[in-house]
Amino acid sequence: MDNTRKSTKRLATAKELQQIVAGFYLEGHEAKRSGKPVGWMPPMNGLIEIFYAMDLQPAFPENWSPVCAAFGLIDRNYQAADSMGFSPDLCGYLRNCVGYINGMMGEEGVPLGGLPEPDMIFMPGAGCVPTMKNFQYIARRFPGAKVFKADLPQVPIEDIQRYHIDYALSEINRIVEFLTRVTGRKLDHGRLAEVVRLSDQACALWDEITSFRRCLPTPISAAEVGLMFVMVTRQGTQLAVDYLTRVRDEVKQRAEKGIGIIAKEKVRLFWDNIPLWYNLGLFNYFEKYGGVVVAETYSAAWSIRLDTANPLEALAMKSLQSYPMVSCVSMKRRKEMVLRACRDYHIDGVILHSNKSCLPITLGQMDIKRALQEELGVPSVVIEADHMDPANFSMAQFEARADAFIEVLLQRKGYRQ
Ligand code: SF4
Secondary structure, eight states, rough: OOOBBBBOOOOOOGGHHHHHHHHHHHHHHHHHTTTEEEEEESSSSSSSHHHTTOOEEEHHHHHHHHHHHHTOHHHHHHHHHHTTOOTTTSSSHHHHHHHTTTTTTTTTTTTGGOOOSSSSSOSSSSOOOHHHHHHHHHHOOOTTTTEEEEEOOOOEEEOOOOOHHHHHHHHHHHHHHHHHHHOOOOOOOHHHHHHHHHHHHHHHHHHHHHHHHGGSSOOOOGGGGGHHHHHHTTSSHHHHHHHHHHHHHHHHHHHHHOOOOSSOEEEEEEESSSOOOTTTHHHHHHHGGGEEEEEGGGGGGGGGOTTTTTTHHHHHHHHHHHHHHTOOOOOHHHHHHHHHHHHHHHHHHHEEEETTTTTHHHHHHHHHHHHEEEEEOOEEEEEEEEESGGGOHHHHHHHHHHHHHHHHHHHTOOOOO
């Protein structure tokens, strides 16, 4: 049985996304050709805003992995990583990235031209171990690139103190100094304030779009998770604000007219953990039963509101919150996030993706399962899979569990099968 499937999108604005993705990679290659410095970095840490403010080119190797999944490039990248001795048990993002940079990178015919070679590499001093290791391997692969090693305290968001912010601010200033030294460009603080304002505006729009998931029926589902690309790669740009405004308008209009994802929405589902990037079609699987995956944990991680009156400090705060599902979160908080989403979005059942190659986000799912049942009376089902490796996912097993689960949910809501 085929383990890979594309999702069916219902938003007209989602069709623009292909162009936005292609445009981002094209821009990266043009930057490289024209001598604009390219920096590889992890997402969501305040760097993107500084880059756009200094007219530098950001690139995101982690985000390249879902793109590889969409273009069917994972097998070759994994083969390259395997041949170097990387275990198949490691994070799929790391395996894909290591395999790509030591394999097909630079070849003719790679979709979107692949990633432009880095002039600078930003090694995170935060997040999970695979993400830190990934950047170590990247730095080894590109010895000519200038490397910035970041250092950040990793504390649950609710425990952030003034001294954490001061330290993060000193790191942001260190990054600005590094960029000035390496590129010869100066940071214009007026331009930075504008970029931070645009970044915050994109987050406000994202939150607004997400809030429409409360509607019955929902006008937007998890099948549109690809919209996240804009939040990862374009925060701080007018392009992101304009595009998200169009998405917001479309979703709002659908909500006002009561247009749902399917003709009759019977059961509302929530997906915990990262989607299966090679099989986003799973988000449409339940529709034949009247089930809609209304929301998922991952997209909630891409909105961090910023204090636009204090741009540098806002970026320092953002860097402290940059791994809201991994190292900047307590188990208590993560459980609360899922429970709150279930309340807000009127969820009937939860799919807990037990993700073989992402243990940080899988950790604590049994506590979440218990809390869902005890505190909300919401049933859940565990699906064993992997966000990047189709070999760790069985469609037949998924169907067996998903069908039995949806049957229970339909019965609970009084629907006869
Ligand atoms: S959080 Fe999970 S998916 Fe992301 S880099 Fe770490 S192990 Fe990989």
